[in-house]
Amino acid sequence: MSILRGEDVPATPWKNGMGRTRELAIHPAGADLRNFTWRVSVAEVDRAAPFSAFPGVDRQIALLDGEGFLMRFDDGREHALLAPFVPFAFPGEAAVDATLAGGPTRDFNLMLRRGSATGSIEAWRAGAHALEGIVLVHAARGEAMTPEGLLRPGDTWQVPAAFARDRLTLHGDAILLAVHITTDV
Numbered sequence: 001m002s003i004l005r006g007e008d009v010p011a012t013p014w015k016n017g018m019g020r021t022r023e024l025a026i027h028p029a030g031a032d033l034r035n036f037t038w039r040v041s042v043a044e045v046d047r048a049a050p051f052s053a054f055p056g057v058d059r060q061i062a063l064l065d066g067e068g069f070l071m072r073f074d075d076g077r078e079h080a081l082l083a084p085f086v087p088f089a090f091p092g093e094a095a096v097d098a099t100l101a102g103g104p105t106r107d108f109n110l111m112l113r114r115g116s117a118t119g120s121i122e123a124w125r126a127g128a129h130a131l132e133g134i135v136l137v138h139a140a141r142g143e144a145m146t147p148e149g150l151l152r153p154g155d156t157w158q159v160p161a162a163f164a165r166d167r168l169t170l171h172g173d174a175i176l177l178a179v180h181i182t183t184d185v
Helices: none
Strands: 020-027 038-045 057-065 069-073 078-081 088-091 096-100 105-113 117-124 127-130 134-141 144-146 149-151 156-158 167-170 175-183
Touching: 020 134, 020 156, 038 134, 038 175, 057 117, 069 088, 078 088, 105 117, 105 175, 117 134, 134 144, 144 167, 167 175
Parallel strands: none
Antiparallel strands: 020 038, 038 105, 057 088, 057 105, 069 078, 069 096, 117 175, 127 167, 134 156, 134 175, 144 149
16 A cells, blocks of 8 residues: 555654654655655744755745745745645745744645656645546545545555556545656656
8 A cells, every 4th residue: 555644754854954854755766865856745844944955956835734934035035835735836946044924834845856857736625636647645634535545634645557547536625735747767
């Protein structure tokens, strides 16, 4: 079974040591922060802190829980990450400082090695959704039944190739974050 239970994922320090992350998936298997093609994680932010730098990596982030934070970029731009489940893309080499809008937050992260992979995060709500091209889905809110079992909030299903032509149907207020990835290699 390819369901990863949220409570089974250990927290590890950010690359810069200023926060915690829970790695949900990394490709290729056995890769680390220096040599991944793509990586998906959940970060826990409980204080103002700079983001870790990832030169040559395209990043996408979506708020999961909490009031969010203000992202200040080194070039003067700002982005308020306040709306849950709305992805925001930015370059990994950008210097970013985050200031909390309220208390602690959790956010969903997709990192793609530029020139090796492209991808996106989509928020899926009630209805049927095609699994073609989807690498994994993360239960952001509510429960969802996959062909391999029930997802509860915080759980992640790494979609096996055998289900690529299937559809996943969501009911009620369930929200899944679906990650689509195409590797260029």
